[in-house]
Amino acid sequence: MELDTILVLVLVFSCSWLPLFPSQNTVKTGESITANHKLVSAGGSFALGFFTPANSTFIYLGIWYNTIPEQTVIWVANRESPIPQNSFPVFTIGDDGNLVIFYEKDKLIWSSNVKGELLTSNSTVGALLDNGNLVLKHGESNILWDSFEHPTDTLIRDMRLGFNKISGLRTVINSWTSNEDPRPGNFSFGIDGRMRFYTWKQNGIHYRFDDSSKGYMLRIAWYFSVITDNENVFLTLAYYKSPLRLRVVLNPIGYLQVMVWNRNGSNKWNIEFQLPQVKCELYAHCGPFGSCGIRSSGLCRCLTGFEPKFLKDWVNGKWNEGCVRKIALGCDGGDRFLKHENMKLPDHAIFLGNMSIKKCATQCIRNCSCSAYACSKNACFIWLGDLLDLADDITSSRALYVRVHGSELITDDLSGNSAQTYKIIIAEVVSTIFVILLLISIFACIFKRKHLKRPDRMNRNSSLVSSVPSGSLVAKDNMKLVQYSLQNVRDATNNFHKDNKIGEGGFGPVFKGFLDELGYVAIKRLSRRSSQGLEEFMNELKLIAKLQHKNLVSLLGCCVEGEEKILIYEYMLNCSLDKFLFDPLLKVTLDWGTRLGIIEGIAQGVLYLHKYSRLKVIHRDLKVSNILLDQEMIPKISDFGMARIFGTGQTQANTKRVVGTYGYISPEYVVYGQFSEKSDVFSFGVLLLEILTGERNSDFFMTDISMSLLGWAWKKWKEGRVSELIDPSIRETCDSNKATRSMLVALLCVQENPTDRPTMSDIVAMLSNETLAIPEPKEPAFRSSWRPQKLKDFSINEMTFSLPGPR
Known part of the structure; x- marks a missing residue:
C-alpha cells in the first residue's frame, strides 16, 4: 500500500504541468500552454498560443483566426514585454489565480493582474471563447477579466472601445510598431465623450472623422455603432456578414482599415475602406485658417x-x-x-x-x-x-x-473700374467653364456610343421587347434598356454568392455586384417561388425606366435570359431605412436633421409620382424597407413591382388582387380593393409615424392594452402628450415645433376616410411651411390591433400580403 501511494503521488506531480491538448479551450490550475501547443475555441474559430512574427527575434502570446490560412493575430498579451527566442515560455494560472506568462525559472512576464476575494488559484479558469475573447472567470458566469477590455490594434465583433465621461479613461486600439513588431506603436484610435472618432499620433490628433464629410462618416457608420449611457460612450462594430470575415485594424503608419477576408475569392485580406484617404485629410494639415x-x-x-x-x-x-x-x-x-x-x-x-x-x-x-x-x-x-x-x-x-x-468684402460700393474688372473676370470664367463642359459632353457622347457597341457587355440595338413574351410591353412604350448577359451578372455577384446578398423582398433576393461600366450595383433577382412574377417584373421595368427623380432609385439595366429575370439598380451604400431606424445601436446615427431630410425627400418622391412624372403612378407598397439611403443619406423610393399607372383624370381604381405589406395598407384597399393616391398617402402616414417614433407598426404592442402604432399616436395626441411619441434617441435634440407638425401631418394621413386625407401637395406644403395652418385630424383607421386574416369575410378574391423585413 505504501508503494502504491508513492506511485500515485509521483503520477499526480508529473502531470500537474502537462501541456494541454490542442482541442481544449480552457486552462485550469496545473495546466499550461507551451510553445508547441495552443488553445482552440469551442467552435474552432480562434486559437491562442505563442507565435513569432516574421523577421522577429521575440516570442509573444496571441490570439488569431484558427480557420484562415494566413495567420492573422487580433490580440497580443505581452506586447510590451517580448520574450527572447530560444526561451521556453509558459501560459497558465498563477498561484494568485491570475492568467500569467513566465519563463526562466518562474520569471513573470505578463499577468491579467486582477485582485479580489474570488481570485484563488483553485477557483479560476482561463477560457478562449468562440468570439475571440480570452476570459478569466470564477465559476461559469462570473468573468473577472477579459481581453476585449484590453484590445491591441484590432477591433472585431463584440469588442468595445470606450470613453468614461467621469474618469476620462479611454479604451482604444493601438497600432503595432511595424508589421513585424507587435510592440505599441505611435497611433491609437477611439472615441471621445462627445461621440467623435479620432486617430491620435502619440499625444496629438492625427485624423478627425468629421461629420460634415458625409460620404466618409456614413461609410464609417456602416461599420460602427455608438452606445452611450450616463457615464460611458462605447464604439462597437455594427455591420458584417460573419465575425470571421471582417476586422478593423489600425496599421503602423496610422491608417484605420476595414478589412474583409476572401473578397470575391481572393483568398487574402482585402481593404474594404481606409481613412485617411489623402494627405489633405490629416488633422490641421494646413494650420490655423x-x-x-x-x-x-x-x-x-x-x-x-x-x-x-x-x-x-x-x-x-x-x-x-x-x-x-x-x-x-x-x-x-x-x-x-x-x-x-x-x-x-x-x-x-x-x-x-x-x-x-x-x-x-x-x-x-x-x-x-x-x-x-x-x-x-x-x-x-x-x-x-x-x-x-x-x-x-x-x-x-x-x-x-x-x-x-x-x-x-467685395460689395456693391465698388468703384466703376473695379466693378467692371470684376464683371469681366466673372464673364471669362463662365465662358471657360461653358467651353469645358461642352467638350466634356461631346467626348462623353462619343465614348458612350463606342462603349455601348461592345458585344460582350450589351447589345444597344436589342429591344427588351424581343427578350420577353410578346405583348408584355405595349408598342407605344418603345422602351430600350441596357441589357446584360446572365454571365455578366454571375461574374458581378460571384455567381450570386451568399456573401454578396444584401437583402430579400417579395420579389426575391438582392445582391451587391460590381460591373466595370457602372461600378457597384444592386442586382435584384426574380425568385421562382415569388408571388410576384413576370407581370410585376415587366411593370417595374416600364415604370422605373421612365421615372427620373433624385428621390427615386435609378434602374441601370436588366437581364432576361432563360428563366432568369433580373433588374440592375444603382447601389445604395446605406441599404434601407429600416436597417437604421429599428436597430437600437444604429438609430443614433439618424439624428433629427437626418430624419427630417428623409421625411422631406420621401414626400417629394411620392409627390413626383402622383403629380409631376410623365406617368401618374400609385406605388401601392410604400414602406420603410422600400426606402433606400445613399451615401449622403438621401432617401430613394424603390420596388415598383406593385405600382399602377393612372390615366389622365383618373382618381381611383379597383382590383381583386390586394397586394402590399401588413401595417401599411389603407382600409379601403384592404376591404374593398379600391386604391388611389390616398392609398399611398395612408402608407406615407404610417411611414412618417415610424420615422418619428422609431417604432415599427407591424409589431407594436403596448403593455397595458393591445393597439397599433396609429392608435397609440392618436391616444397620446388626444392627451396632449405628443413629446412622448418622439423617439427617445432624438427627443432632446429635435425641433419640437416641427416634430409636432410632422406628427399631426402623419395623423391626417392615416384617417379612415380617404377624402379626409390630404394630397401629397398639401403634405409637402404643411411640412415645409411652418406658418401654414393644419386642420385637426380625425380618428385613424386600424386604431386597435389588426391582422389580415380578420378580413376573411370580405369578398376580395385574392390577397397578397408580405411582412416587413430588413432590406
Missing part, C-alpha cells in the same frame, strides 16, 4: 482675408503654421462673414441649439471671439479663436461663414 483642397490640388490655401503666417515656409510647402488675418477684427459692428461652400467644418464646434441662419449669424457677431458659424438644417454651430482642420472641395452641402473685417 488654412484649408486643403481634398479633390482638387491637394495644396493648402489661406481663407479669403488671411495670409500665410510665414510666407517662405508656405512657398516651400511647410503649411503647419497656417495663416493669420490681414486686417484684425474690429468687433465694432463693421465685421462681416464670407461664405465658403462645401467645407470640412473646423474642429471644436460649439452647438448653440436650433435656430435660423440669421439668428445664428447674430449670435456669432455679438461674440468678439467668434471666428465663424455654420447652420445646417437649423442647427447652429460657432467656433471661437483659430479655425483648425479645414478642408474644401468636400462633396457635402456644408457652408462655413468665416468672420472677416468689413473691408475684405
